[in-house]
């Protein structure tokens with residue numbers, strides 16, 4: 001008899017609650033969970049394909065270990081033996097920096113990816129950490145770090161209450177939201193308009209989101225920082241800025257007008273290719289709206305001035321008084337996150353506490369640019385990366401110049417991939433540790449609740465028991481920590497979780513500001529519930545968190561794992577509420593509106609006004625049925641017309657002799673590709689668009705569906721030298737390209 005089970009969807013940031021239909025051990029259906037406190041029944045085509053993804057025959061079922069140059073099926077014991085035999089000796093001989101770690105985007109969609117990588121990095125002691133953030137969102141972390149002192153204090157638009165929403169470089173109708181967790185984002189945009197609100201979209205493409213907007217501005221890609229600076233300039237010079245209550249907590253307001261002095265609408269108009277009047281009108285409308293939120297995403301982040309643009313997004317929210325107020329942009333308060341602390345000075349946020357070995361890139365949030373990974377492996381000398389641990393990461397497709405990285409990975413002494421697939425990156429591994437399908441893993445969103453438009457908490461246990469021969473994903477990670485620590489065989493995976501629990505409780509009970517100060521950590525650990533180490537850790541985080549029961553020190557009925565389990569559809573914790581000044585961790589204890597690193601970047605931005613724009617630049621794009629490179633092996637998500645096409649405006653196509661359905665060679669500083677052409681006026685003149693995450697045509701992978709429609713890897717056009725200077729984020733949008741028709 002079929003049964004049903006709940007599972008939070010891990011396939012994008014919206015985190016919808018799903019009701020799975022299960023027959024035997026197979027997921028045969030997925031629908032939106034109407035009782036889910038957050039998503040209320042919403043589902044998209046990706047979530048509906050959960051069963052196919054779960055049952056993908058190309059998923060690895062056992063570890064693979066390289067022997068005699070070939071990856072062969074192995075037992076878990078053999079896999080961890082191989083890691084234990086390779087990594088600790090390498091660290092002893094060449095030092096901690098000889099091991100690099102790459103964390104891919106799917107990490108933040110799993111519990112294991114949130115709980116164990118920090119322990120792995122601590123065990124290794126390496127500073128060679130590369131993540132998807134420097135291909136995606138690091139500018140936002142940096143601007144939040146500089147403004148608020150905490151790189152994770154990212155305000156999100158209050159979608160359900162705002163009167164005016166300005167979106168830049170974001171296409172949530174396709175992506176379902178990013179750095180803004182909002183199930184049914186499309187429905188929320190329609191509701192905004194239905195209640196008389198205004199939606200303005202800034203995007204060089206007429207995306208499905210732009211088509212829904214009251215106004216669509218299509219500037220030249222990469223000019224977001226200039227446009228935003230001109231909006232701020234207009235607010236300041238026309239005396240429309242009204243920070244209101246924020247003034248008390250903000251320093252640098254007085255200096256801002258001078259710093260943005262030269263960014264008049266007239267000055268930026270040619271670079272943005274927008275009329276100055278339109279920029280002024282937008283600034284006035286933004287100021288006049290009862291409440292408003294400005295939100296910038298990938299198209300404004302992965303560009304040359306990504307950090308200044310991200311900073312200016314919040315400058316506008318502050319100048320209009322919309323930061324930290326209902327209807328504006330608010331800071332979420334996740335249930336498993338830290339408790340709010342009293343207002344006051346914090347540690348602040350700095351960039352460049354260390355630098356990358358080869359090119360001297362500054363560290364940001366303890367990470368180095370993923371674009372620099374290949375050179376750190378290839379370049380001889382002390383500190384060269386000789387071994388790599390890649391967790392849910394496929395940088396051969398997602399980082400600039402995958403061919404170079406492909407060659408570099410082939411030269412590693414040792415590589416471990418934690419990955420369900422033999423893909424373009426994991427094919428270089430010496431050991432592959434495959435996690436089970438998502439139906440066999442428990443789930444809580446540690447990462448995305450921190451960006452959610454409503455405070456809520458949900459947890460789903462594994463919907464299907466672990467298949468014979470599989471290891472739980474958390475156990476895979478815990479054993480990896482043991483193996484690299486030289487503890488393989490001498491401790492079990494539960495020891496890793498217990499050490500984490502003990503460490504957290506020791507810190508808590510030693511903190512004079514904690515309600516648990518002075519209590520016995522061992523007694524508190526004994527009170528934790530849960531069937532596994534990860535559940536005990538979740539219980540601990542919930543109980544110590546903002547809504548937690550503090551082990552009885554808080555009022556009756558507060559949050560714990562036990563209480564959460566009694567609410568399988570989740571617990572609604574209410575709309576976002578103002579959190580200033582408690583959220584601030586700057587050294588001044590105030591919002592530092594004009595931080596030094598940004599002020600130092602403004603002359604470069606000013607100089608960009610004089611740059612001669614390239615005739616043709618490239619931007620990426622998102623498709624509802626895709627998410628980076630990791631859903632291209634699911635037939636239900638890959639059928640239909642080829643989505644990896646080069647979109648070009650009819651005028652540009654005519655000028656260059658390109659025809660719809662024909663082929664073109666596209667060339668940029670990093671290389672060239674042959675791509676199918678799609679002529680469409682959905683993209684503005686001077687811009688072409690090619691989606692990322694494709695290029696599944698390398699030998700040695702086991703991705704039958706993806707390989708049958710491989711597409712072209714757009715990142716091959718880059719050589720990895722174009723970065724947003726402050727965040728080390730690769731410029732993946734708005735770089736110059738040339739096109740020639742192919743027969």
Ligand code: SF4
Pocket residue numbers: 009010011012013014015016042043044045046047048176183184
């Ligand atoms: S919107 Fe995202 S979370 Fe929701 S069903 Fe689709 S893929 Fe899953």
